[in-house]
Amino acid sequence: MVIRELIAKGMALMEGIEYSNPHLESILLLSHLLKVDKNYIYLNGDEEVDIEVEEDFLRIINRRKEGYPLQYLLKEEEFMGLKFYLEEGVLIPRPETELLVDFIIKKINEDLITKEELIRAKGSRIKVLDLGVGSGAISLSIAKYCPQVFVYGVDISDKAIRIANINKERLGLENVQFFKGxxxxxxxxxxxxxxxxxxxxxxxxxxxEDITSLQPEVRHEPVLALDGGLDGLDFYRRISKDAKDYLLADGILIYEIGYDQGQQVKDILSREGYRDIKILKDYSANDRIVYGIRGR
Ligand SMILES: C[S@@+](CC[C@H](N)C(=O)[O-])C[C@H]1O[C@@H](n2cnc3c(N)ncnc32)[C@H](O)[C@@H]1O
Incomplete structure (x- = not known):
């Protein structure tokens, strides 16, 4: 079969699956298997595809039909312009999380730079802690775009730590270290x-109670990465309480949150004595980030 026919077949097989884009996904998958970029697929529609690739393509499309996430099939996802290796058992990084990373990078570059110069004079550097690293998307993007920073990342999952370390190696970063616990x-x-x-x-x-009703793709992601307790807020309570002992004076505690958790997380931070608490919205105008400064 030639490229064009295979793409058409992939699209037809995927037709009607919820939360999919049959055209784009067929192109992404075939370009991945052929180890070429997307444009090659558009420009070489008449090229014959090896039977092994064709079989792989159809096998993977059939898994996709069952609602299995494309990112686990491709074993990668792009985040902050970087490629992250992925395996099932580790959360797929989401575009909305890029807002959190963007915000942190801006804070580091704008607000903390003068302080950093002061600190550096004493032989230290800006230190960031990422709790629940997953694939390492947040930690490694900060480490990549802010070389003046050292990032510590923590996750309770062995698999997450292993994958985060693979990504650290692939991105060639030295200014980050991951710890299990x-x-x-x-x-x-x-x-x-x-x-x-x-x-x-x-x-x-x-x-x-919402975990079982999540869209089919999310149900393939690890419960450990999703389950926030009965009201979804367990981690915000635990982290906000303990973080005070680990933040420097004027240090920032910053979270990604669910679209309907803004006020509740703000209240948690306020009860724990943080100041200048703010809620930021994502591009869909949903509350997505909450941050506060350690009280004195
Ligand atoms: C929502 S995922 C976020 C992953 C990644 N930071 C991202 O944004 O793509 C939450 C992560 O927290 C980890 N986690 C869950 N409970 C934890 C705990 N008690 N201590 C440390 N990490 C934990 C999970 O294994 C998972 O990787």
Missing amino acids: DLFKALEDNNIDEKFNIIASNPPYIRR
């Missing part, structure tokens, strides 16, 4: 005695 306890267990300028987290935040 339960939130701040991972630091203690590894004898890390640091305080941070920024603590960031995109924690599990789905209400437990």
Whole structure:
């Protein structure tokens, strides 16, 4: 079969699956299998495809038909312009999380730079802690775009730590280190005695009873990355309470949140004594980020 016919067949097979884009996904999948870019597929429609590639393509499309996420089939996802290796068992990084990373990068480059110069004079550097690293998307993007920073990343899942380390290696980054364990306890267990300028987290935040009704694709993602307890807010309560002991003066605690959790997370931060608390919206005008400054 030639490229054009195979793409048409992929599209026909995927027709009608919820939450899919049959045309784009067929092109992405075939370009991945042929190890070429998307344009090659558009420009070489008459090229014959090897039977092995054709079989792989149809096998993968059939899994996609069952609602299995494309990113796990391709074993990668792009985030902040970087390619992240993925396996089932680790959360697929989402575009809305790029807002959190963007915001942190701006903070580091604009607000913290003068302070950083002061700190550097004493031989130190800006330190960021990412709680619940998953594939390493947040930690590694910050490390990549802010070389003046050292990022510590923590996750309770062995698999997440393994995948985050693969991505660290692939991106060739030295200014980041990952630790396995339960939130701040991972630091203690590894004898890390640091305080941070920024603590960031995109924690599990789905209400437990909502997990079974998530769209089919999300049901293939690890429950450990989704389950935020009965009201979805367990991690915000735990992290906000303990983070005060790990933040430097004027340090920032910043979260990604579910679209309907803005006010509740703001209240948690306020009860814990954080100041200048703000909620930021994503491009769909949903609340998506909450941050506050450590109180004195
Ligand atoms: C929503 S995912 C976020 C992954 C990644 N930061 C991202 O934005 O794509 C939450 C992550 O928190 C991790 N996690 C869950 N409970 C944890 C705990 N008690 N301590 C540390 N990490 C935890 C999960 O394994 C998962 O990787």
